[in-house]
Amino acid sequence: MRDFVITADSNCDLLEEYVKEKQIGIIPHYYDLDGVTYGDEVNLTPKEFYDRMRQGKMPTTMASNPAVIRSTFQHYLNQGLDILHISFSSALSGGCSNIVTGATEILEEYPGAKITVFDTLNASLGEGMAVMKAVALKEEGKTMDEAAAWLEEHKMDFCVLFTVDDLGHLHRGGRISKATAIVGSMINIKP
Template sequence: MSITILADSACDLSEHYYNEYNIEMIPLTVHLNEKDYRDSIDISPKTIYDAMREGQTPKTSQASVNQFKEIFTSYAKAEKPLLYIAFSSELSGTYQAAKIVEQEIKEDYPEAQLHIIDSKCASLGLGLVVLEAAKMARQNISFDELIAQTDKNAGRMEHIFTVDNLEYLYRGGRVSKTAALVGGLLNIKPLLHVEGGKLIPLEKIRGTKKVLKRMIEVMDKRGNNLENQIIGISHGDDLPRAQELSKLIQDKFSVKGENIIIEMVGSVIGAHSGPGTLALFFCNK
């Protein structure tokens, strides 16, 4: 029996991937102008970025227990295997909500093939893990094998990213007001990565061009077999800079353009990172 992959909207994949690989998606929620929107369904990232440029501060919330209960129950009743690959538990409560429901479902349906992986990934880093799992699910692979390999893939996913304006990280409580102010005055761009599912600062760099160069250097040091893997780039409404980074990767590592996926950072993550965010995802050594 074929295995279905469930992802949440924080994986930042375009709709055509869900359709092509039969991936189920559960949306997180964005709050803007006193209204609630389902991420990637009712609102576009562009709307969020435009609102933030105008000084608004969107809020976000995790997927609910009821959303998971509906999906998990339908698969358990139909005796269909379901693997949910969750947004990092260090960045959202969505994973915990899913685990609560999983326990309830397995009490009612002890034989249910239902498993949840805390990916410790975000944005297109999560998206690449989801995509690879969906491809494997089409092959003759057991549920346990798929779980083990997906867990391994998630553990090897590098996230290297920068933000254009420290003010947005300040609003979200990620940096101090002083750091945001000084960073803006000195054109300082923070380089961050994800470690253990958490956002960890790597270094501070002065100037946009130097940031791209440094991202390539980190990729060179950490990457493994780059020319033979799918690489992800996500951006906060700044496609030209994402394409510039893509070109640098192709030139440096002999990566084919079709092996680089470029997506916009979705509404939920973008509400915290802001317009101008640039993120790079690849498998490490």
């Protein structure tokens, strides 16, 4: 039985110290703001990011880069490790689909290796909680298949609630219609 590593998308919002301590592989998601691409080596602090949004700047998001997915997976497969990837929701981004495609393609080059992609159907720390549980299961001695099965069985138990301060951001990002943004703002409803 092969040992495995846990990887996740950068949107899992786990503390960098935890990620390093638990040796979690992170695949960055990217965003563009004012013509600059952020998300891997170059990043903004949360304060800088939200200050720019308050100034009317609108980021556009991008799914994971296939070349980065490939190199990340190769790094671990070359060490003889299988991979349990905990993914940002497929309902919110094309990133999960990119991960599945990347895993399928690279496995053709690594007979006997295994990559399991778990779609959290969640975002932010909801994804992060799934990563933390996978780490705990691994530390308990569970196999990758056992950890993935537990996550799948309990997928709907991970819940994160959030709200937005300005419906205009959701409208500009294509998440809600203009009418919904106007009516919601008039009656002060924030999803």
